[in-house]
Amino acid sequence: MELVKKLYESGNFDHKNITNKSDKVIPTQILDQFDNDGVTWEMLEELLDVPIFKYRTQITIHGLFPKLEHSYINGYKHLFQNKNLSIGVKYNAIDAAKKKYIYTTLHNFNSWIIFQNSTEYYAYKSSTFFSTQEEYKTVLPEMKKHIENINKDLFIGECGITLYSSIMGGYFLMAYIRVDAIKETNVIPLIENICSESIENIQLEIKRKQEGKLAEIRAAQLKRDEERKAKAELEKPYDDEAMEILTKLGFTYVQNLPIFQNMIVATWRIEYTEEGEIFIKFFKHIFKKKSAQKKWRRKTVETVITELTLISDEEQNYSYYEYPKNVITGWIFQIETEKSKEPVSINVGDIKIIDYSDKAIVLVGESTRQIKEQLKDLGGRFNFRLTCGPGWVFPKTKREEIEKLLNNI
Numbered sequence: 001m002e003l004v005k006k007l008y009e010s011g012n013f014d015h016k017n018i019t020n021k022s023d024k025v026i027p028t029q030i031l032d033q034f035d036n037d038g039v040t041w042e043m044l045e046e047l048l049d050v051p052i053f054k055y056r057t058q059i060t061i062h063g064l065f066p067k068l069e070h071s072y073i074n075g076y077k078h079l080f081q082n083k084n085l086s087i088g089v090k091y092n093a094i095d096a097a098k099k100k101y102i103y104t105t106l107h108n109f110n111s112w113i114i115f116q117n118s119t120e121y122y123a124y125k126s127s128t129f130f131s132t133q134e135e136y137k138t139v140l141p142e143m144k145k146h147i148e149n150i151n152k153d154l155f156i157g158e159c160g161i162t163l164y165s166s167i168m169g170g171y172f173l174m175a176y177i178r179v180d181a182i183k184e185t186n187v188i189p190l191i192e193n194i195c196s197e198s199i200e201n202i203q204l205e206i207k208r209k210q211e212g213k214l215a216e217i218r219a220a221q222l223k224r225d226e227e228r229k230a231k232a233e234l235e236k237p238y239d240d241e242a243m244e245i246l247t248k249l250g251f252t253y254v255q256n257l258p259i260f261q262n263m264i265v266a267t268w269r270i271e272y273t274e275e276g277e278i279f280i281k282f283f284k285h286i287f288k289k290k291s292a293q294k295k296w297r298r299k300t301v302e303t304v305i306t307e308l309t310l311i312s313d314e315e316q317n318y319s320y321y322e323y324p325k326n327v328i329t330g331w332i333f334q335i336e337t338e339k340s341k342e343p344v345s346i347n348v349g350d351i352k353i354i355d356y357s358d359k360a361i362v363l364v365g366e367s368t369r370q371i372k373e374q375l376k377d378l379g380g381r382f383n384f385r386l387t388c389g390p391g392w393v394f395p396k397t398k399r400e401e402i403e404k405l406l407n408n409i
Helices: 003-007 026-036 040-048 098-112 133-144 184-197 199-248 366-377 397-407
Strands: 052-053 056-061 079-081 089-092 113-116 121-126 154-167 171-181 251-258 266-271 276-290 296-303 319-323 327-333 352-355 361-363 381-383 392-393
Touching: 003 040, 003 052, 026 040, 026 089, 098 113, 098 121, 098 171, 098 184, 098 199, 113 154, 133 154, 133 171, 184 199, 199 266, 199 276, 199 366, 199 381, 266 366, 319 381, 352 397, 361 366, 366 397, 392 397
Parallel strands: none
Antiparallel strands: 052 056, 056 089, 079 089, 113 121, 121 171, 154 171, 251 327, 266 276, 266 327, 276 296, 296 319, 352 361, 361 392, 381 392
């Protein structure tokens, strides 16, 4: 009798062996095959000159194996190296790659469902639900069609039909096929036998389904992109309004600015009422850190426009969430200090006027933040989402006044 068939016979389990029953040195390439492909029928038949012991959950191959590098096959730990250097192999690891190919093909071709855990691995189809056990007879003929013509001589394992009760109530039948081991030469014949099609037709149908699925995914992605674009266009005026409000309230957009004690940062979100009306919801974030703390703590407060101001001395008892970074990009409230009141030199050279459109110009440059109040007085509106980068937007009619302001600094 062939070794593999003997391993899958019921009963006749061996007693546990503490010592290695073989002093034969197993070549590294054999273990490499175990690592990469699991253990196959063909490998086991080639190892007839070493003792192989059969237990309830695994087999153990004796001999002096090199160090086992990989233990996981198909996502589960199925290979083990014992202290005596023998190798333990869970039954699910035998012909694991072949089983995966068979089950995956059945799933992709005609929707067999794959079940796998650390001890079981099989493919199945379920019937419709029925109310009483006696009703199984009405669906049994249809379920038999899935397995009645399977050639059981092509593999070691079983196929059958089982009655199950549902946790939601009622019953259903499950037709299953479980391949325990199979010769490489029988893999394709078994697939063709189960599917009643040639492997060429099976592969063509799987390819057709995959291309159809891919087309559906691309169409869905295109639809989502169009919806996002439409949403962005719809919300742009509200984003512009939010930036304008924050600018008037004394907030400035910064990039990668180091966080400092009591820093206040504002954000907003566009929301919709049940009636479809759009409104802006503002949030105020306060940053604090005690001397013993390594990370900044951030408290987020939902607020309305009129409350988007500095916190008072009474608002110190907050519980803060840890903030993972030490820098921030966003809208911060410029806290006025004695240093900020000192005269500053303006580098007019880094300020540029850009013709942005037929009707608008943009003022860009780091030094614009030091003259932001004058720019506001001239009717400027700060926008950090411009194609040329953050800048102050003006109508072209204001160009002469802007140039006069820059010349007089």
